[in-house]
Amino acid sequence: MSFFSDPDTVARYAENPPKLVPGFADLQRMTLQLINERVGEDANLLVLGAGGGLEMKVFAEARPGWRLLGVDPLAEMLALATRTLGPLASRADLREGTIDAAPPGPFDAATCLLTLHFIPAEDRARTLGELWKRLKPGAPLVVAHHSFPxxxxxxxxxxxxxAAFATASGIPRDKAEAAAEAIGTRLPVLPPEQDEALLRAAGFVGVSLFYAALTFRGWVAYRA
Structure with missing residues (x-):
C-alpha cells in the first residue's frame, strides 16, 4: 500500500482507474444499482477502501439521503477523497485505518471496491467477518477486485x-507491463472460487457474480 503514499500517484489517482479497470464507471453504477435494490432513500453506508472518494461521490450525488462512513489506511488517500467529494464531503465521515476503525453500525449496506486484493487471504477472511458484523440482516455487500486463475x-x-488493456487505454507499455508484473508478484490475488468461498465462510449468503472484466471480478452478497 506504500505505492499510494507517493504524492504523484495520489495526484493522478482519479485518472488511472478508467484506464486500468475495464468498465470502471459502469462498475460504480452497477454497485449503486445493487445497493438500491435493498436500501431506501435514508441509509447509512460503509465504504471500506474509501481513499480517492470516487465511488463515494457517485453514491452521494445519486442519493442525497445516504450518509457515508469511509475507511482507508492512508491519510493521503482520505485527503484526496475529501477533495473529490468537494461540497458533498459534509455527508461523509472519513476515518483512517482498517475495518477495525469502522464503528459497529449496523449499516444498511457496505462496499469494498478495488481493495481486497491488497489484503492477504488470512486477513481477508477476518475483514469479511468484520464487515458481516457491521451490517443489518439482509444488507448487501458489494465487492470487486483482482481475482483470476x-x-x-x-x-x-x-x-x-x-497489460494489453492498460496499453490500449493510453498507459505506456513499459508501465503497463511493470504494473502487471507487480500484480502477479506482490499482490495476494486469489482465484475466483476462493474469493467466493471466503464470502460464504464469513456468513454471507446469496453470493452472486455480477462483474467480470479481464483480471477483475465483482460479487454481491448479503448478511444472513
Missing amino acids: QEPGEKDIWLSRY
Missing part, C-alpha cells in the same frame, strides 16, 4: 491481457 500458465495469460 493463479495456475502459472493461466495466470500469465490474464496478466498479459491486463
Whole structure:
C-alpha cells in the first residue's frame, strides 16, 4: 500500500482507474444499482477502501439521503477523497485505518471496491467477518477486485491481457507491463472460487457474480 503514499500517484489517482479497470464507471453504477435494490432513500453506508472518494461521490450525488462512513489506511488517500467529494464531503465521515476503525453500525449496506486484493487471504477472511458484523440482516455487500486463475500458465495469460488493456487505454507499455508484473508478484490475488468461498465462510449468503472484466471480478452478497 506504500505505492499510494507517493504524492504523484495520489495526484493522478482519479485518472488511472478508467484506464486500468475495464468498465470502471459502469462498475460504480452497477454497485449503486445493487445497493438500491435493498436500501431506501435514508441509509447509512460503509465504504471500506474509501481513499480517492470516487465511488463515494457517485453514491452521494445519486442519493442525497445516504450518509457515508469511509475507511482507508492512508491519510493521503482520505485527503484526496475529501477533495473529490468537494461540497458533498459534509455527508461523509472519513476515518483512517482498517475495518477495525469502522464503528459497529449496523449499516444498511457496505462496499469494498478495488481493495481486497491488497489484503492477504488470512486477513481477508477476518475483514469479511468484520464487515458481516457491521451490517443489518439482509444488507448487501458489494465487492470487486483482482481475482483470476493463479495456475502459472493461466495466470500469465490474464496478466498479459491486463497489460494489453492498460496499453490500449493510453498507459505506456513499459508501465503497463511493470504494473502487471507487480500484480502477479506482490499482490495476494486469489482465484475466483476462493474469493467466493471466503464470502460464504464469513456468513454471507446469496453470493452472486455480477462483474467480470479481464483480471477483475465483482460479487454481491448479503448478511444472513
